[in-house]
Amino acid sequence: MFRKMLCAATLAASALPALADEIALRFMYSGHLEQRGDFSDWVPGPWLGGTFRGEDRNHDGVLELDELSMLRIQGADYLGCRQPGSHCAIDYFFYREDGTLSFRSYWDAFFDGNSYGSSFIVSGQYEIETMDHEPYFVYRYFTPQTTLSITPVPEPAAYLMLGAGLLGIGAQARRGKRRSVDAQA
Known part of the structure; x- marks a missing residue:
């Protein structure tokens, strides 16, 4: 009986890291009106995305710039921005x-x-991309049809806990099977 309680307490304690205040989310905008020179066209697929991580330290339900620990948009790190030859600002x-x-x-x-x-x-409004070659400027406009999806970024620890849990269940099932075979003999 004590062993079962110890196992239950260990299992409950393993879930404590999941209660951390920091969140990590991935966002993706899909669908935009793209204008290149004199041509414009509706582009339905994903086009603007990134990830951010932070903690709502003042508990107001809003994650703001000074509460972020990581922000990447289109592959560029906006909080570190240490790539040679590049500049960025948020x-x-x-x-x-x-x-x-x-x-x-x-x-x-x-x-x-x-x-x-x-x-x-x-x-929510636009992206302007400039290049040193034709078409030089590309304008991408948000429209009422533009959608935003925001999903949690899975943390490596979650996969480890899942694996450990599955191994534990498998070991317990195997152990129960052995006991039933021994009891029949």
């Missing part, structure tokens, strides 16, 4: 638990010393 950021996400960001880079690119994003 003017504001907030995420509310109801799924509201708002930010304004800027990024530019010189690639291999010759080519240049930049991106200016105001979430």
